[in-house]
Amino acid sequence: MSALTILCCPAHYVQGAGAINQLGHHIKQIGTIPLLVSSDSAWNRSGHLVAASLEAAELPVHRAGFQGYTTPSAVDGLVEKIRTGGHDVIIALGGGSAIDAVKAAGHLAGIRWASVPTAASSDAPTSALSVIYNDDGEFLEYRFFPHNPDLVLIDTQMVADAPDRFLIAGIGDALATWLEARATARGTGGTMAGGRPTRTGTALAKLSWELLWENALPAIDAVRAGVVTPALEAVVEANTLLSGLGFESGGLAAAHAIHNGLTAAPQTHGLTHGQKVNIGSLTQLVLEGAPTQEVEDFVEFTTRVGLPNSLTEIGLSPDSPELTAVAADATKEGETIHNMPFPVTAEMVLAALKAIEGISRRVRAQRGLPEPQLIQH
Template identity: 65%
Template structure:
């Protein structure tokens, strides 16, 4: 596929192709799970450093402190400053070394989690993720997405292992605005589309090898679970309820999508997301909202059956995800910006090159421009109004 998934050094012998799957050491999910964090953390380290922003700490801090104290662990907390930049990551490395922590714990969203994974790796200690929302599949993976100070995609960083523990409190997720869960659905729906493309092209995955049957199957399972459960789960979360559908969607957004994207493969959808981060107009959108535009664009690039594209537009509109350029702050007349997005999405090493056919920047621009009329027509025919979009960082 590219340098992003285990490229070879110039002059070195070509490595023997292998299939591989990677995963976190332990995954824990359930209502009230955060009250047992200390219990699951104690076997991993004796001197944890908790990293969280002030908003998240305001509603989980008491439970985290109580849980750690009950397990005989010290409570040290460091504030996360909002964007996983190289500077913020290096700052956290310094804090880890100053405190003598032997495990760093991310409590929060995908940005906090990526910064913690990167800083834990650089500091040479273990890392744990405790997502406060189910808006991305970052909690389970052995990579981090690093952004510029302006919020544009900068690079992927890959690590030799996944988190030692992923702990998800489903009641905490249900207490958050439903828009976060909807964004996670957008991120997770891409998993099967991209794994399917990677399997067809027999490209390398983020795990550093060819896709396994297991990784691809988990990606498809994530897709199936979401189509069956996303809408009732979102209804329940709007009332802050944890139901079986909510539990299934949390697992699909976090574990199944995480394993599926990493060991099943990424393709056009996430590359287009990365390109969209170069457009200032899209900086206020959540990760999964931009990914949904990428997924729809990938379907168009593939020449997918019209019925499949129509179903995807209708379903993701009902979920509350964008399907037009207008909804992400762009228009078909923003040719210069769309060309920038397309160039960034197709740079050497991007995951779009895992598609089973060649995709150029001009192809991406055409597909993006075609979204507006196509999605509006499909929604008009289905009697669907445009979704009300939540705006957040990453």
């Protein structure tokens, strides 16, 4: 591994209530014939605001629908639309799947790309990589690009209007960032940006963690009330910007590798990225022998947030045969789990996964929290 340290980041990050009204102004700096990509549900909720903003900037409004997982064929389909429409910038409006597809298609077509997340549900919007799945939702590969989005624009009123489960998922994704950056900094591994972690990336990952512990619960209250508060602004920045910069330039480790492994268990396919990542975070804490107080506080906090931290909640148990495949996939060659500051085997991951069920149940009982229940999705 090179001793170089590398930081990469989006060219512009715009956040706030009503930010969507500025979309046309910002897109006009980077292109003239945008292609908007969104699911029907995102378009039905926000399409009129997006169209009005583009029209105010005298930009044409062309939209392509997007459903399902970010698969190689979905990406290739968007490249075809870019070529036939003569587009010079592609904009994702929606969640992580549309955003990852747009980044991959924009790169293949050689045009610029922008992320307009409609919820703070993952840190996908800021990064220079996409996660590609097969048609069944199983992890296939990471694709890396030579630059980050030219623009990330997130309207916090849209976040407040979206279902709370999206924000909760984003909190799960973002909580992992510090745990993984800390582990990568302690070891000798590299980041997704390509070098050793910058101090900046590691510090931003820690800031994300601190903002979440302080603001996550009142931010969820704000979304349930449909309003934007300073706590929600802080969590949106943590979930979208800080977690993105923190993971990409601070390093991923066990939590995301275990997430990728979990996609081998069909029981997990309806879960959000952040829900699966949170199982990975607790498993990483057990795997690294974190202090008992830290493990127990993590179980309590994530239970209060509404994130799963037991096998029961994700449709598995310590006896599930799928856990062997999960542990094997999480420790494949090239997986980020090998950024941990000690060698990790599939047997170690299997043991940690089996252990989290009892830890979660004991901590909940000790701290007056409800027993884990299967998440309905």
